[in-house]
Amino acid sequence: MKFGILVNEGPFNHQASDSAYQFTWAALQKGHEIVRVFFYHDGVNNASNLSEPQSDDRNLVKLWSELGQEFDVELMVCVSAGLRRGLTEENLAPGFELSGLGQLIGAGIDSDRLIVFGD
Amino acid sequence: MKFGILVNEGPFNHQASDSAYQFTWAALQKGHEIVRVFFYHDGVNNASNLSEPQSDDRNLVKLWSELGQEFDVELMVCVSAGLRRGLTEENLAPGFELSGLGQLIGAGIDSDRLIVFGD
Amino acid sequence: MTDETPEEFEDDEYVGVVKKFMFINRKAPYGSIYGHEMQETILISTAFEQDVSVVFMDDGVFLLKKGHDTATINMKNVSPAYRAFKGYDIEKLYVERESLDARGLSPNDLLVPVEVLSATELGDLMEQQDIIISA
Amino acid sequence: MTDETPEEFEDDEYVGVVKKFMFINRKAPYGSIYGHEMQETILISTAFEQDVSVVFMDDGVFLLKKGHDTATINMKNVSPAYRAFKGYDIEKLYVERESLDARGLSPNDLLVPVEVLSATELGDLMEQQDIIISA
Amino acid sequence: MILHTVNKSPYERINLDSCLRVARIGCGILLLEDGVIAALATGAAAQALSVALSDKSVYVLGPDLDARGLRECDLVIGIKIVDYDGFVDLVAGYDTVQAWL
Amino acid sequence: MILHTVNKSPYERINLDSCLRVARIGCGILLLEDGVIAALATGAAAQALSVALSDKSVYVLGPDLDARGLRECDLVIGIKIVDYDGFVDLVAGYDTVQAWL
Numbered sequence: 001m002k003f004g005i006l007v008n009e010g011p012f013n014h015q016a017s018d019s020a021y022q023f024t025w026a027a028l029q030k031g032h033e034i035v036r037v038f039f040y041h042d043g044v045n046n047a048s049n050l051s052e053p054q055s056d057d058r059n060l061v062k063l064w065s066e067l068g069q070e071f072d073v074e075l076m077v078c079v080s081a082g083l084r085r086g087l088t089e090e091n092l093a094p095g096f097e098l099s100g101l102g103q104l105i106g107a108g109i110d111s112d113r114l115i116v117f118g119d
Numbered sequence: 120m121k122f123g124i125l126v127n128e129g130p131f132n133h134q135a136s137d138s139a140y141q142f143t144w145a146a147l148q149k150g151h152e153i154v155r156v157f158f159y160h161d162g163v164n165n166a167s168n169l170s171e172p173q174s175d176d177r178n179l180v181k182l183w184s185e186l187g188q189e190f191d192v193e194l195m196v197c198v199s200a201g202l203r204r205g206l207t208e209e210n211l212a213p214g215f216e217l218s219g220l221g222q223l224i225g226a227g228i229d230s231d232r233l234i235v236f237g238d
Numbered sequence: 239m240t241d242e243t244p245e246e247f248e249d250d251e252y253v254g255v256v257k258k259f260m261f262i263n264r265k266a267p268y269g270s271i272y273g274h275e276m277q278e279t280i281l282i283s284t285a286f287e288q289d290v291s292v293v294f295m296d297d298g299v300f301l302l303k304k305g306h307d308t309a310t311i312n313m314k315n316v317s318p319a320y321r322a323f324k325g326y327d328i329e330k331l332y333v334e335r336e337s338l339d340a341r342g343l344s345p346n347d348l349l350v351p352v353e354v355l356s357a358t359e360l361g362d363l364m365e366q367q368d369i370i371i372s373a
Numbered sequence: 374m375t376d377e378t379p380e381e382f383e384d385d386e387y388v389g390v391v392k393k394f395m396f397i398n399r400k401a402p403y404g405s406i407y408g409h410e411m412q413e414t415i416l417i418s419t420a421f422e423q424d425v426s427v428v429f430m431d432d433g434v435f436l437l438k439k440g441h442d443t444a445t446i447n448m449k450n451v452s453p454a455y456r457a458f459k460g461y462d463i464e465k466l467y468v469e470r471e472s473l474d475a476r477g478l479s480p481n482d483l484l485v486p487v488e489v490l491s492a493t494e495l496g497d498l499m500e501q502q503d504i505i506i507s508a
Numbered sequence: 509m510i511l512h513t514v515n516k517s518p519y520e521r522i523n524l525d526s527c528l529r530v531a532r533i534g535c536g537i538l539l540l541e542d543g544v545i546a547a548l549a550t551g552a553a554a555q556a557l558s559v560a561l562s563d564k565s566v567y568v569l570g571p572d573l574d575a576r577g578l579r580e581c582d583l584v585i586g587i588k589i590v591d592y593d594g595f596v597d598l599v600a601g602y603d604t605v606q607a608w609l
Numbered sequence: 610m611i612l613h614t615v616n617k618s619p620y621e622r623i624n625l626d627s628c629l630r631v632a633r634i635g636c637g638i639l640l641l642e643d644g645v646i647a648a649l650a651t652g653a654a655a656q657a658l659s660v661a662l663s664d665k666s667v668y669v670l671g672p673d674l675d676a677r678g679l680r681e682c683d684l685v686i687g688i689k690i691v692d693y694d695g696f697v698d699l700v701a702g703y704d705t706v707q708a709w710l
Contacts, residue, residue, distance in 0.1 A: 001701050008272075008373055008710070009132075012203060013161045013238075015404050015642045018446060019616070022672070023700075026693035032701070041275055041373070042132045042161070050205025058447050081275065084131060086169025091205070101282045108369040109255050109286065113700050115614075116372055116708040118272075119132075119405075120600050127407075127508055127609070134269050134541045137311060138515070141571070142599075145592035151600070160410055160508070177312050200410065220417045227504040228390050228421065232599050234513075235507055235607040237407075238270075262707070264627065266517055268575050269542030272710075296627055297517050297545065305577035310591070313575065336630060340519065342550020347577075361631040365611055370707045397606070399526065401618055403676050404643030407609075431526055432618050432646065440678035445692070448676065471529060475620065477651020496530040500510055505606045521622050 003027055004107035005037040008118030010045030011053075011060035017046050020117035021063055028071050036074040036107040037064070039096075041118070044082040047075065047096040061093050068095030076103045122146055123226035124156040127237030129164035130172075130179035136165050139236035140182055147190050155193040155226040156183070158215075160237070163201040166194065166215040180212050187214030195222050252286050257368040259283055260291045263298035264372065267316050268308065272373035273301045277319045279371065284326045291367070292323075293360065294352070295334035299341060302333070302348040320350055334360050387421050392503040394418055395426045398433035399507065402451050403443065407508035408436045412454045414506065419461045426502070427458075428495065429487070430469035434476065437468070437483040455485055469495050509534050511602035515541035515609065518553040523608040528556055533563040536602050538595065539587075540569040544576060547583045554584045561586040569595060610635050612703035616642035616710065619654040624709040629657055634664040637703050639696065640688075641670040645677060648684045655685045662687040670696060 005024055009016035024034055039046050046064055053059045068075040077087060079098040089098065108114045124143055128135035143153055158165050165183055172178045187194040196206055198217040208217065227233045261280050265272050283290050294302055301316055308315045323331070331352040338344060338354065345354055355363065364370065396415050400407045418425050429437055436451055443450045458466070466487040473479060473489065480489055490498065499505065512531055516523045524546050531537060537560065539546050546553040547568045557566055561584070570589045573579070580589060590598065599605055613632055617624045625640075625647050632638060638661065640647050647654040648669045658667055662685070671690045674680070681690060691699065700706055 003700070006371065010161065010204070013128075013406050015446075015448075015616075018448065019642060022446070022693045023696055027697045027700075030694060030697055032697065040279075041271065042129065045164075045204065048205045050207065050210070051203060052205070053203050054199075057449050080173075080278070083171050084173065085129070085164065086167045086171070086210070088169065091169070101278055102285060104279060104371075105259070105283045105286050105288070106252065108259060108371070109252050109257055109288070111369075113706055114369045114371065115700060115706045116370075116710065117616075118373055118708065118710040122599070125506065132271050134311075134313075134515075137313065138541060141311070141592045142595055146596045146599075149593060149596055151596065159414075160406065176314050199413070220413055221420060223414060223506075224394070224418045224421050224423070225387065227394060227506070228387050228392055228423070230504075232605055233504045233506065234599060234605045235505075235609065236515075237508055237607065237609040264710070265520070266542040266545060266576065268572070269515070269517070295631075296623065297519050297542065300545065300576055303577035305579070307574040307577070309574075310571035311575045334631075340552055341545075342548060357630040358633075361633045364631065364707060365633055365636075365705075367705055370611075370705055372708050372710055399609075400621070401643040401646060401677065403673070404616070404618070430530075431522065432620050432643065435646065435677055438678035440680070442675040442678070444675075445672035446676045469530075475653055476646075477649060492529040493532075496532040499530065499606060500532055500535075500604075502604055505510075505604055507607050507609055519623060522620060 002033045002035050002110065002112045004035045004111035004114040006104065006114060006116045007037065007039050007043040007046060008041045010042040014119045016117040016119060017060050021060060025067060034073045035111045036076055036103065038104045038107055039077045040081055040104065044077050044085050044087045047077045047087055047092050049093040050091050065093040065095045121152045121154050121230045123154045123230035123233040125223065125233060125235045126156065126158050126162040126165060127160045129161040133238045135236040135238060136179050140179060144186060153192045154230045155195055157223045157226055158196045159200055163196050163204050163206045166196045166206055166211050168210050168212040184212040184214045256289055258289045258366060260293060260364060260367040260370045262293045262370060262372040263301055264296040266297035266300045268311065268313055273298060274316050276373050280328060281326060284328060290328055291330040291332060292328060293332045295337045299333055299337050299343060302350060304347055304349045317349055332360065391424055393424045393501060395428060395499060395502040395505045397428045397505060397507040398436055399431040401432035401435045403446065403448055408433060409451050411508050415463060416461060419463060425463055426465040426467060427463060428467045430472045434468055434472050434478060437485060439482055439484045452484055467495065509602055510604045510606050511536040511538060511598050513538045513540060513605060513607045514543040517542040517545040524553060527608045528560055531564060536565045536567065536598060538567045538598060540572050544568050544572045544578060547587050549582060549584045557584050567598060610703050611705045611707050612637040612639060612699050614639045614641060614706060614708045615644040618643040618646040625654060628709045629661055632665060637666045637668060637699060639668045639699060641673050645669050645673045645679060648688050650683060650685045658685050668699060
């Protein structure tokens with residue numbers, strides 16, 4: 001089955017990105033297709049290659065980045081929400097790309113299910 | 120009177136930084152002293168010089184930055200919360216500085232009142 | 239309102255696919271950005287010619303309250319974008335009756351015409367959707 | 374637990390100034406980071422030799438719940454830091470009775486000894502503070 | 509006495525309830541941001557605020573009321589409207605501030 | 610039918626109430642993140658969930674229960690525990706997902 005994922009919060013203040021990551025990972029392990037993970041609102045902060053979590057804590061930017069590359073999953077960051085929050089091409093972690101908000105609607109059209117994670 | 124200000128959220132998802140800014144501005148206009156504005160949790164994102172809000176919207180990073188310089192107010196960003204969220208010396212807006220969390224306690228000791236703004 | 243114009247998505251990739259999209263607004267304006275940024279999502283969706291419904295419930299009904307004056311908090315007023323919805327053919331606007339009643343509000347307090355649904359009717363409408371985006 | 378050791382603040386600047394600091398935790402663990410990052414603030418405060426009280430109320434009582442197992446959500450367990458509080462001489466821990474009762478919890482469910490206060494007693498204690506930091 | 513600040517709507521979160529449970533006689537309560545919604549006379553928090561007004565002062569931040577399209581005549585009687593200047597004066601006038609985030 | 614997800618505690622926010630008001634017979638409700646707190650048999654949401662269980666399915670995410678020190682024996686009877694794999698199966702099994710954020 002085809003899933004689209006929307007992440008509305010950054011990797012620290014809320015659990016949204018953790019839950020989205022765990023869900024996405026489990027879905028891939030079960031053989032489902034992830035059409036796209038779209039990052040909106042403060043969710044764009046999940047794509048920042050400047051983030052350096054404590055060494056004994058999980059690193060969600062790295063986890064998403066690796067998942068995106070290993071499973072060839074599109075990790076799309078809303079360009080206008082990102083611009084406001086300081087996300088540019090230069091500080092995107094590998095595997096993430098900036099895109100228009102239309103790609104969120106596209107994810108809804110192309111997916112059998114869209115699942116939203118937020119605060 | 121001496122005020123300390125704590126800001127726990129970034130400049131977009133929540134109104135906390137707006138309220139803190141308006142309060143701080145009003146306090147300065149009334150002749151009060153702002154001992155320190157301390158940015159913690161996602162509040163560190165208020166210091167990012169990479170942030171580019173829409174042209175017709177307020178720019179809280181710039182507003183804080185200007186207030187800090189014009190009134191010589193300490194704008195201190197928790198270095199460890201900042202590191203996790205990608206805030207480093209290189210992307211601090213003018214007037215902000217990275218500091219240890221002890222400066223929050225110091226603000227409490229040095230102020231007559233500490234006011235917390237968050238989600 | 240948005241940095242992107244809907245026009246830039248007018249390609250042929252999605253021609254013919256029409257899904258029922260529902261956008262649900264449940265949070266008050268200004269205290270958080272969700273309603274405001276959701277407006278951009280809703281406007282962009284019009285370029286894809288989908289079957290779009292927009293719901294306001296819980297404190298989301300305050301997004302449509304008449305008389306927002308944001309000058310003294312120095313934030314952008316969300317009202318003009320809702321008034322512009324009609325021009326983008328976004329006409330299916332629903333408000334939950336229970337949310338209005340609990341707040342002592344009536345449809346006359348709202349700045350655009352809406353259809354008022356009971357929680358049960360709203361639940362039935364939700365069940366007909368293909369995609370639900372909430373914030 | 375924290376990147377900074379309290380020791381680095383052991384300068385003489387604040388010697389002799391002792392204020393009553395109260396830290397109030399009202400949010401559940403893991404769903405948001407506030408309780409977790411508040412631990413760092415509380416630990417740092419010990420270097421300043423202030424009169425520190427820590428309150429757990431509303432869903433903040435779950436921060437102290439015994440038996441947290443965070444392996445399957447891949448997040449850091451908040452429990453060890455609370456157990457370490459005693460070693461930092463953070464011994465004034467208060468829990469609101471009404472919050473425990475509403476959740477069907479008792480002090481035996483908590484991983485460290487606490488003093489249970491009624492809402493009224495907690496209000497009186499709050500009124501004695503110089504600085505209150507909440508999140 | 510404490511100045512309690514409440515920045516969340518009573519329809520979204522329980523913050524105001526917690527504040528009112530703990531707040532002592534003579535204290536102040538300032539509603540700001542989405543918290544101003546609690547001040548509506550037609551709303552679900554009106555009764556609790558009326559009770560609170562018998563032995564506490566309740567304030568609401570005018571700029572946040574204006575932003576959300578709410579007016580003075582919509583409010584529970586006895587609640588005082590302040591602007592940011594008034595907010596500053598309240599903080600200076602009470603002894604401590606507790607934010608119910 | 611819809612799978613409703615609720616990620617907030619019923620003691621902090623009104624999300625579960627809103628979900629239960631709108632949710633139709635036969636739908637599924639998944640409690641996750643701080644939302645798992647609602648599933649406690651000794652808690653204030655127990656009664657509402659028991660009623661919901663008469664014509665709806667209620668699930669709780671096990672990893673989030675474990676993290677918060679809650680166990681299966683603490684839960685309202687009838688609520689089913691799922692892991693992330695089970696979460697994926699639920700999403701696939703219901704027709705749509707509505708997140709009560």
